[in-house]
Amino acid sequence: MGRRIDSDHSRFREIVRGRIKQDLKKYVSSGEMIGKQGDKYVSIPIPQIQLPKFRFGKNPKGGVGQGEGEPGKPVDGEGEAEGQAGEDEGQHVIEVDVSLEELAAILGEELELPRIEPKGKKNITSLGGSWKGIRSVGPQSLRHFRRTYRQALKRQIASGLYDPDNPVIIPVREDQRYKSRKEEQIPQANAVILYMMDVSGSMGREQKEMVRIEAFWIDTWLRSQYKNIEVQYIVHDAVAHLVDQHTFFHLRESGGTKISSAYELCLRLMRDKYNSQEWNVYPFHFSDGDNWSSRDTEYCVDLLKNAILPHCNQFCYGQVKSAYGSGQFKKDLDQAFPNDERIVTSDILDRDGILPSIKEFLGKGA
Amino acid sequence: MGNLTPELARYAEEIRELAAGYGLDFYETIFELVDWDELNMVAAYGGFPKRYPHWRFGMEFEQLQKSYTYGLSKIYELVINNDPCYAYLMRSNSMTDQKLVMAHVYGHCDFFKNNAWFAHTNRKMMDAMANHGARVRRYMDQYGVDTVEDFIDCVLSLDNLIDIHSPYIRRAEPKAEEENPEPPRLKAKDYMDRYINPPEVLAAEERQRREEQAKKQRFPSEPAKDVLLFLLHNAPLQRWQQDVLAMLREEAYYFAPQAMTKIMNEGWAVYWHSTMMCKDLVEPAEVIDYCDHHSGTLATSPGQINPYKIGVELFRDIEDRWNRGKFGLEFQRIENEEERRRYNKNLGLGKEKIFQVRKVYNDVTFIDEYLNAEFAEEQKLFVYGFNQQTRRYEIVDRDYRKVKAQLLWSLTNFGQPRISVVDANYRNRAELYLYHDWSGVDLQFQQARETLTNLQKLWGRPVHIETKEEGEGRLLSYDGEEFSVTELSPAEEPPEVVGQEQEERVKTRKLP
Known part of the structure; x- marks a missing residue:
């Protein structure tokens, strides 16, 4: 019997995903998916739709609590910003310990990301396996004595044949258990992520933070899809450098912007180290969209078209909104590659724009 | 009786007899043993497995599933006010928990059946x-x-x-008054008429009558x-x-x-599960599990009130006071604290009193009547507020009168703003005019806006709600296309401020 709740639940999911009843979409609050990145703690998003009501807002009168302390002592545990004493309302952001694998699964589920089709069959190798399985048939030489005994014991207890004073266990045919070999498919596809970031003067701290968050989630997802993944970081203003992760996120440069410098470096890496025959290559470029000159932009387009795109799975360009950026570069790219599936561009207006942009980048499963 | 295992059925019967022996009075109670996802499903439907289809239940379900899966919370008991009462037990719970839950459930069932505020609920819900x-x-x-x-x-x-x-x-329903065009006159001889029916009185009556009539023309009249x-x-x-x-x-x-009875209902159920568990049901090996679970239920956190805790403590306090005779004028007159504390006339009226309390009170009257200075102090209650300087919520005061006023405020009208229709023909254009009886806390404006649009969909004509924003009168309007806010001048707003009134009432209740 299909449960009633399942149809209600799928209807709710459809609303959250914006497929039906668009007018309710605006009431969806998604909690803070990107709360804490540090180590392995994050907050689990619990999407909610709160129907509007005449209800009390922020209560300047406060509420009633219970416990020790003199007047003036802060009421910890987030003395609810809304609602009154004893009410269960409020934000449902709950911190839970989850592994990165689970996190990736959640991300995949929330954003409906397709699993990535690895390039070619050669990338999946069956690596033998191990003697971890148990079967109920097999040769006597592989009999698992302990499991057989346990099975017999269970059967005798269940059927009331077991007598603790006279503990005789006699296995019958159905109790026999045998070791078996479990074959494992281990993906052998290698992938490399090449992050490029514009660190010119116009990229402020907030812009970098947005890039950092986005990069974290992209990393998490791609890592769940590939066994071996390498990450390279490139920063550029007028010149490009290969840097480590810390520097990538913390460097503050100033000066002009020459995007082609980063693309050149990216291309050099792809040629020297990450041959597209063996690697799945994912270049990501984040910038505020201000390039030094239109001539350089033309050169960038040329590099992409003839050198980078043929050798990578997908090229992603994320344009972070900043106060100074003109955002011209994205327009230029869109113009140059109107219907090219290999290149994805996305606008990231603010932090809320991060998730949709990840979806745009990874939603194709390339 | 449900689908209990033989062992559970035996306990259910034992607990039912125990509860009846303690004087609890309940409808037949049917326990159902369910898996966690079934329980979450029933809980998502508010306890009713067969309800109308709506995405909201799916949302509740997802939240319950997620928080159970990640080990954040699980539902222990779920009991439905119905005749017979239905209660759900989670299959995976330990026997200690099952006993506790069943005892707790009988507390709720007794409350449902006997509390006056449930008297008009549909028992065949x-x-x-x-x-x-x-x-x-x-x-x-x-x-x-x-x-x-x-x-x-x-x-x-x-x-x-x-x-x-x-x-x-x-x-009060509007009285159907006979139409008499003339103000009533007393019979009098001509020369006495001036004195028996003085013109100024007649004029006053006439004025009053007109007002009444004007009121009648308003719809609704109240x-x-x-x-x-x-x-x-x-x-x-x-x-x-x-x-x-x-x-x-x-x-x-x-x-x-x-x-309306959250605190009392939970307090009453906790009172009975702890009584039955401690006196009759807990095996020596189960003591730790029971205590762990019980104290978890009663845990307090500084930011909010735990209704289970406050409820059960207040019931116990009342029982103790009536056992010792700590009520009435004689006791009230004692000023020496030590003497008050020791006061004991061994009346033994406690049980009778708490059964009476569970019958006639709701949370508002319960707190109003029985929360006193000693109780507030013992339970370490305080009022907290937002400190603009530190940007945090901080303890403001431990004065029990303020605690009480705050608590009562939050319980008034089951914690919802008080809103009524005052005019359904506003501006003589069939526009709907609602009035929010502002009591110190603003409505959430964004939501109020959205709610107005929903109201307008039902009403068809423009809708308005009069409320206040930080004490300033506001009229929010939605005409089907546009939303607008009008500032109201102070003269237009009624003078009554409820929050203060409540505080006053509490203040006058000082001990002599």
């Missing part, structure tokens, strides 16, 4: 809800799922606008607190819409007493 489900499904087949669901969404956004006291009293009922009678709805609105209103009234 299981069936009623299933019927509602069937009707809504039929309308969905007939008019389309989206149409019906959109309408339900609109109504749900207004379903807190009910008159929670109306089941218990009869609101503010309608039951906004849903008002819409049901007066909004231009189709038959199926009226039916759906009536059903949802009925459900809102069914659930309202549970919100």
Whole structure:
């Protein structure tokens, strides 16, 4: 019997995903998916739709609590910003310990990301396996004595044949258990992520933070899809450098912007180290969209078209909104590659724009 | 009786007899043993497995599933006010927990049956809800799922606008007065007429009569607190819409007493599970598990009140006071603290008293009547508020009068803003005018806006709500296309401020 709740639940999911009843979409609050990145703690998003009501807002009168302390002592545990004493309302952001694998699964589920089709069959190798399985048939030489005994014991207890004073266990045919070999498919596809970031003067701290968050989630997802993944970081203003992760996120440069410098470096890496025959290559470029000159932009387009795109799975360009950026570069790219599936561009207006942009980048499963 | 295992059935019977022996009085109680996801499903439906289809239940379900899966919370008990009472037990719970839950459930069942505020709830709600489900499904087949669901969404956004006291009293109905054009005159001889029917009195009567008439022309003549009922009678709805609105209103009234007695109901159930567990049910090996679970239920956190804790402590306090005779004038007159503490006349009236309390009180009257200085001190209650400088919530005061005032405020009208229809023909254009009886806390404005649009969908004509924003009068209006806010000048607003009034009332209740 299909449960009633399942149809209600799928209807709710459809609303959250914006497929039906668009007018309710605006009431969806998604909690803070990107709360804490540090180590392995994050907050689990619990999407909610709160129907509007005449209800009390922020209560300047406060509420009633219970416990020790003199007047003036802060009421910890987030003395609810809304609602009154004893009410269960409020934000449902709950911190839970989850592994990165689970996190990736959640991300995949929330954003409906397709699993990535690895390039070619050669990338999946069956690596033998191990003697971890148990079967109920097999040769006597592989009999698992302990499991057989346990099975017999269970059967005798269940059927009331077991007598603790006279503990005789006699296995019958159905109790026999045998070791078996479990074959494992281990993906052998290698992938490399090449992050490029514009660190010119116009990229402020907030812009970098947005890039950092986005990069974290992209990393998490791609890592769940590939066994071996390498990450390279490139920063550029007028010149490009290969840097480590810390520097990538913390460097503050100033000066002009020459995007082609980063693309050149990216291309050099792809040629020297990450041959597209063996690697799945994912270049990501984040910038505020201000390039030094239109001539350089033309050169960038040329590099992409003839050198980078043929050798990578997908090229992603994320344009972070900043106060100074003109955002011209994205327009230029869109113009140059109107219907090219290999290149994805996305606008990231603010932090809320991060998730949709990840979806745009990874939603194709390339 | 349900689908209990033989062992559980034995305990259920034992606990039922125990509870009856303690004087609890309940409808037959049926326990169902369910898996965690079934329990989450039933809980998502508010306890009624057969309800009308709505995405909101799916949302509840997802939240419960997620928080159970990640080990954040699980539901222990779920009991339905119905005759017979239905209660659900989670299959995976330990036997200690099952016993505790069953004892707890009998507490709730007794409360449902005997508390006066539940007296008017439908005891066949299981069936009623299933019927509602069937009707809504039929309308969905007939008019389309989206149409019906959109309408339900609109109504749900207004379903807190009910008159929670109306089941218990009869609101003054406008008297049908005979029309007499002339003010009544006493019979008098001509020369005495001036003295017996003085013209100024007649004029005053005439004025009053006119006012009355003006009032009668207003519609509704008295503010309608039951906004849903008002819409049901007066909004231009189709038959199926009226039916759906009536059903949802009925459900809102069914659930309202549970919100009105949360503290008492939980306190009463905790009182009985702890009594039965400690005196009769716990095996020596189960003591630790029981204590762990019990203290978890009663845990306090500084930011909010735990209704289980406050409820049970207050019941115990009342029992103790009436056992010792700590009430009445003689006791009130004692000023020496030590003497007050030791006071004991061995009256032994405690049990009788708490049974009486569970019968006639609701949370507001319960707190108002029995929360006193000693109790507030013992329970370490405090009022907290937002400190603008530190940007944090901080303890403000431990004065029990303030604690009480704050607590009462938050319980008033089951924690919902008090809103009524004052004029359904505003500006003589059939516009609907609601009045929010502001008591110190603003409405959430964004939501108020959205709610107005939903209201407008039902009413058809422009709708307004008068409220206040930080003490300044505001009229929010929505005409179907545009939303507007008008500032009201102070003269237009009624002088009554409820928050203060309440505080006053508490202040005068000082001990002599």
